[in-house]
Amino acid sequence: MVSTSGDTRPQSIFSDRNFILFLVGQCITTQGLWVQKIAMSWLAWSLTGSAFWTGTIAALNFAPAFFLGPIFGVMADRVDLRRTAMVINLGQAAVSFLLMGLSYADMMSLPWMVVLAGSMGILGSAMTPVRLSLVPVIVKREFMSRAVAYAAMNFNISRLVGPAVGGVVIATWGTGAAFMINALSYLPMIFVISVVTIHMDRAPDAKSRRIWASLVDGARYAIHHPMIRSVLALSCFVSLVGTGMVELMPVFAEAVYERGVTGLGMLASAGGVGAVASTFFLSRVGSNAADYQRITIYGAFGASVGMLGLGFAPWYEMAVVLVALTGGGLTLVGVGSQTALQLTVDNRLRGRVMSFWSATSFGGMALGGTLLGAISEAGNIQYTARGSGVLILCTALIGLWRLYRIGKIGARR
Structure with missing residues (x-):
């Protein structure tokens, strides 16, 4: 990209007002998210x-x-991305406020x-x-590749700082204060979404298809695209047996090492250190989808x-x-x-294909956390970690x- 003033140097992504606003808003929100997560x-472990x-x-x-x-x-x-994002953020803030109220009223229970x-x-x-x-x-x-990498770096810096802050907040003021911090953290992001400029429209035929037909179109595209299919399969399995295991850090902190909530915060922050180092590396990679596939x-x-x-x-x-290496x-x-x-997906199908990524990644994490938790309940959690590795x-x-x-086949051709 060349500037119109005659300067032939490529512009930095940080010259983009939209991206800066989005990054700052996401930074605040994800800090609160990790505080609430811890x-x-x-x-859950205490109850x-x-x-x-x-x-x-x-x-x-x-x-x-x-x-x-x-x-x-x-x-x-x-849908209208701006309006939908604002409504969802308001809903998340409301749930966090309810968690805060129940904690302060000492009415929190497993149900x-x-x-x-x-x-x-x-x-x-x-x-x-x-x-x-x-x-x-x-x-x-x-x-785009730098925007995704920097957004991920921001998320993982929050993963580094948030758990440590959460551990201090919980130890000093209790879980109610942690839930309050998260509830308030959604408000700046709501403001950012309301003012950021949207550059690109959705596909013109997005509303002309029925939901099931649209879903089938997205699934067929993902299944028949070799790179998308391979990337989804790998991220799903690693989330299942890897990230699912990370969800059990409270058990490591207390049952294995007897370090309590501050030990949990340190373990979670260590994972964040590794994550930040990885995202810094990713921010230096070019815009070739095949390079990112190898990196996975x-x-x-x-x-x-x-x-x-x-x-x-x-x-x-x-x-x-x-844990830092694992993170x-x-x-x-x-x-x-x-x-x-x-970098690969057709923009008309972006929402659907990226939802398959979130379903396989987060769904694998959810299923893995439950299954690995049940296995660890019956045995030793360190044996479970060895099996996952x-x-x-x-x-x-x-x-x-x-x-x-694939490389050999390509060379023969």
């Missing part, structure tokens, strides 16, 4: 002392994406947690395809090593380092797969073999 995990229920409550924040995500993806291709975690999960699954469709329409295509496989290797090590780590300090690898898979899809390693080896095979 509060929900700790509250039940159960790895199964801790994993289930975490899963409810993501499970609706698996079942409802594709429907919301069709919606994202049909309330199930209902409200599920409500946040439904709203989050509706917001994900809308948010993923917003990024490409507020920046030009040549900035390398990320799977890193996550498998970290998870295997965590299954054997005898000391808390070693676990912190291994970095999982971020390469998550952000790399998302960017590969954003082996499965991710096998998946990475299969992905590497497929890339090698």
